[in-house]
Amino acid sequence: xxxxxxxxxxxxxxxxxxxxxxxxxxxxxxxxxxxxxxxxxxxxxxxxxxxxxxxxxxxxxxxxxxxxxxxxxxxxxxxxxxxxxxxxxxxxxxxxxxxxxxxxxxxxxxxxxxxxxxxxxxxxxxxxxxxxxxxxxxxxxxxxxxxxxxxxxxxxxxxxxxxxxxxxxxxxxxxxxxxxxxxxxxxxxxxxxxxxxxxxxxxxxxxxxxxxxxxxxxxxxxxxxxxxxxxxxxxxxxxxxxxxxxxxxxxxxxxxxxxxxxxxxxxxxxxxxxxxxxxxxxxxxxxxxxxxxxxxxxxxxxxxxxxxxxxxxxxxxxxxxxxxxxxxxxxxxxxxxxxxxxxxxxxxxxxxxxxxxxxxxxxxxxxxxxxxxxxxxxxxxxxxxxxxxxxxxxxxxxxxxxxxxxxxxxxxxxxx
Amino acid sequence: xxxxxxxxxxxxxxxxxxxxxxxxxxxxxxxxxxxxxxxxxxxxxxxxxxxxxxxxxxxxxxxxxxxxxxxxxxxxxxxxxxxxxxxxxxxxxxxxxxxxxxxxxxxxxxxxxxxxxxxxxxxxxxxxxxxxxxxxxxxxxxxxxxxxxxxxxxxxxxxxxxxxxxxxxxxxxxxxxxxxxxxxxxxxxxxxxxxxxxxxxxxxxxxxxxxxxxxxxxxxxxxxxxxxxxxxxxxxxxxxxxxxx
Ligand SMILES: Nc1ncnc2c1ncn2[C@@H]1O[C@H](COP(=O)(O)OP(=O)(O)O)[C@@H](O)[C@H]1O
Ligand SMILES: [Mg+2]
Numbered sequence: 001x002x003x004x005x006x007x008x009x010x011x012x013x014x015x016x017x018x019x020x021x022x023x024x025x026x027x028x029x030x031x032x033x034x035x036x037x038x039x040x041x042x043x044x045x046x047x048x049x050x051x052x053x054x055x056x057x058x059x060x061x062x063x064x065x066x067x068x069x070x071x072x073x074x075x076x077x078x079x080x081x082x083x084x085x086x087x088x089x090x091x092x093x094x095x096x097x098x099x100x101x102x103x104x105x106x107x108x109x110x111x112x113x114x115x116x117x118x119x120x121x122x123x124x125x126x127x128x129x130x131x132x133x134x135x136x137x138x139x140x141x142x143x144x145x146x147x148x149x150x151x152x153x154x155x156x157x158x159x160x161x162x163x164x165x166x167x168x169x170x171x172x173x174x175x176x177x178x179x180x181x182x183x184x185x186x187x188x189x190x191x192x193x194x195x196x197x198x199x200x201x202x203x204x205x206x207x208x209x210x211x212x213x214x215x216x217x218x219x220x221x222x223x224x225x226x227x228x229x230x231x232x233x234x235x236x237x238x239x240x241x242x243x244x245x246x247x248x249x250x251x252x253x254x255x256x257x258x259x260x261x262x263x264x265x266x267x268x269x270x271x272x273x274x275x276x277x278x279x280x281x282x283x284x285x286x287x288x289x290x291x292x293x294x295x296x297x298x299x300x301x302x303x304x305x306x307x308x309x310x311x312x313x314x315x316x317x318x319x320x321x322x323x324x325x326x327x328x329x330x331x332x333x334x335x336x337x338x339x340x341x342x343x344x345x346x347x348x349x350x351x352x353x354x355x356x357x358x359x360x361x362x363x364x365x366x367x368x369x370x371x372x373x374x375x376x377x378x379x380x381x382x383x384x385x386x387x388x389x390x391x392x393x394x395x396x397x398x399x400x401x402x403x404x405x406x407x408x409x410x411x412x413x414x415x416x
Numbered sequence: 417x418x419x420x421x422x423x424x425x426x427x428x429x430x431x432x433x434x435x436x437x438x439x440x441x442x443x444x445x446x447x448x449x450x451x452x453x454x455x456x457x458x459x460x461x462x463x464x465x466x467x468x469x470x471x472x473x474x475x476x477x478x479x480x481x482x483x484x485x486x487x488x489x490x491x492x493x494x495x496x497x498x499x500x501x502x503x504x505x506x507x508x509x510x511x512x513x514x515x516x517x518x519x520x521x522x523x524x525x526x527x528x529x530x531x532x533x534x535x536x537x538x539x540x541x542x543x544x545x546x547x548x549x550x551x552x553x554x555x556x557x558x559x560x561x562x563x564x565x566x567x568x569x570x571x572x573x574x575x576x577x578x579x580x581x582x583x584x585x586x587x588x589x590x591x592x593x594x595x596x597x598x599x600x601x602x603x604x605x606x607x608x609x610x611x612x613x614x615x616x617x618x619x620x621x622x623x624x625x626x627x628x629x630x631x632x633x634x635x636x637x638x639x640x641x642x643x644x645x646x647x648x649x650x651x652x653x654x655x656x657x658x659x660x661x
Contacts, residue, residue, distance in 0.1 A: 003548030017533040325529040330518020330546035409490045
């Protein structure tokens with residue numbers, strides 16, 4: 001054991017002397033590893049960034065909100081089981097809230113109806129199409145997890161009397177009113193006049209699919225007057241304790257069955273959705289992207305590994321006589337094997353460290369230049385890439401090092 | 417007139433031989449070179465005892481180095497028996513042979529074979545590393561051995577900062593440092609000018625006086641006459657074996 005440690009120490013000393021003596025060659029070889037590590041770690045930061053984007057997007061949906069809808073989220077193969085379901089009516093929010101109120105120790109806080117459709121928003125000459133317009137009650141403010149840029153949500157009176165007021169998403173307000181305040185301005189949703197009483201702060205988009213900043217919220221009664229609610233709606237239910245999501249979901253299913261007067265044994269004719277379901281659908285896609293990305297960038301690391309293998313073969317060839325001498329002095333096979341492995345690993349580690357620093361710099365620069373670009377540098381990345389460097393060194397150095405270890409000492413000594 | 421390079425043999429002592437170190441019987445070695453089979457050794461029988469100073473002589477290609485490598489456990493015989501300190505070398509695994517070379521044998525090469533990027537001290541320490549000697553003791557012993565061969569003031573020099581004679585002294589220190597049973601030197605003066613060669617042979621003489629067992633391979637009569645016994649090889653066979661005159 002002691003002997004092994006001494007041998008390892010000597011091997012590291014020799015490895016660094018060797019690298020120093022062949023600076024150019026070592027640098028060029030390390031370059032291959034550097035490029036590989038930069039590619040892989042950049043991909044790693046991008047994947048983490050995307051992952052974080054996913055998380056952010058998901059949390060916009062609210063991790064304490066259950067969605068009662070006709071369709072489940074995610075892929076549906078047996079669509080015929082859902083198509084015949086009765087639509088979810090906004091009016092069901094009332095009975096549902098009654099059931100919730102009657103349930104002792106209910107895990108549910110409040111159910112809010114939300115009806116929606118696409119509209120075109122207009123102010124003067126300015127126009128925004130595909131605005132997602134929601135009609136909901138004043139209680140929506142209780143489940144809203146976003147900040148106001150200016151103004152406020154509508155109140156019970158405005159809600160009950162169906163006043164034509166609206167709250168605009170950030171992007172719409174900006175498109176219609178530019179730098180001016182939108183508060184108190186009269187604008188049009190599909191030609192129906194609405195008074196702006198609030199503007200939401202910027203929230204960003206959900207996976208780039210739809211933007212929360214591209215929404216308008218109006219009182220449900222006004223929505224009914226302007227657009228009708230024939231298309232159905234959804235109920236958003238806030239839960240009290242997000243750590244007991246599963247139980248809350250069970251309670252909600254029971255409550256909905258009561259509201260819908262479903263018979264025991266009858267299948268639910270509604271779906272209770274939550275962000276976790278989206279996560280489950282998206283995770284395989286995300287993983288697929290990650291695998292493909294890492295595979296492609298891994299190829300550049302592979303090229304770097306071939307460089308290491310090549311340089312180790314050269315080093316073994318050049319030092320054949322030295323190997324013979326070492327064997328004559330009592331080096332075992334293991335000693336020689338480790339020596340060349342350590343040389344390969346050392347170059348890889350140097351390459352890995354340089355590559356990692358470059359990635360760190362790039363991520364920093366990108367983060368400064370494009371704050372919204374999803375890149376993220378992490379400590380685990382440091383450990384992973386160092387581990388990868390070591391593994392690459394061992395794998396690519398093994399064949400030449402093994403060859404060196406197995407050299408016949410007499411043949412090695414006679415080598416010129 | 418050039419100084420005579422013949423050794424001054426007056427007044428030298430021959431120490432009594434000790435226990436048997438090397439015992440080879442009817443050893444032969446074949447090398448295959450493509451279709452051709454080369455008989456480097458054709459049945460050599462030899463006994464070498466502790467405290468001997470032996471020269472192996474013979475023309476180039478007579479099998480001196482082959483015999484030397486065999487004696488040094490770098491190579492194993494194709495046929496025949498080799499007992500080193502009573503143990504049969506043929507039955508040893510690679511690592512066992514490596515350990516024998518490390519502890520029992522000190523090699524000195526014609527081309528010195530020093531590690532170019534290591535200091536004299538680090539070169540001499542190498543066999544001690546393989547022996548598992550702790551750093552502190554290692555340094556002390558290596559430094560002492562270098563001082564013994566007259567290089568106490570050259571320890572931190574790299575081989576390319578030393579003369580040929582000094583390099584060979586470093587190599588001899590490296591061979592000595594682990595207190596081996598025998599020192600094997602294959603043409604140790606072959607790459608040195610005659611004057612330096614004589615100095616190296618004087619160093620061997622000194623080492624012999626101190627109780628080392630030495631085997632020197634050479635094809636020069638003047639060098640061989642430093643030894644107390646001369647074995648002559650020809651075409652892989654022992655031609656003669658007797659005391660040096
Ligand atoms: N590894 C080897 N492969 C093939 N032939 C060898 C090998 N080693 C030595 N020989 C041959 O064996 C014979 C003896 O060589 P060697 O022992 O080196 O002679 P010497 O040292 O006396 O000059 C020579 O003919 C040489 O060519
Ligand atoms: Mg020879």
